[in-house]
Amino acid sequence: MPKKSKFIRVKCPDCEHEQVIFDHPSTVVKCQICGRTIAKPTGGRGEVLATLVKEYT
Numbered sequence: 462m463p464k465k466s467k468f469i470r471v472k473c474p475d476c477e478h479e480q481v482i483f484d485h486p487s488t489v490v491k492c493q494i495c496g497r498t499i500a501k502p503t504g505g506r507g508e509v510l511a512t513l514v515k516e517y518t
């Protein structure tokens with residue numbers, strides 16, 4: 462069964478900038494404003510390090 466993947470809107474814990482990211486990132490995703498790492502790839506589901514605001518299904 463294919464893994465369900467989706468886009469999520471997250472808020473950076475440092476600068477509160479909101480951006481939409483993929484929840485299964487293949488590379489490290491950084492905040493566009495301050496450069497904080499907000500998501501990183503793991504074996505399966507990505508690890509999200511920012512505050513989840515909204516999920517797009």
Ligand SMILES: [Zn+2]
Nearest residue numbers: 473476492495
């Ligand atoms: Zn930030």
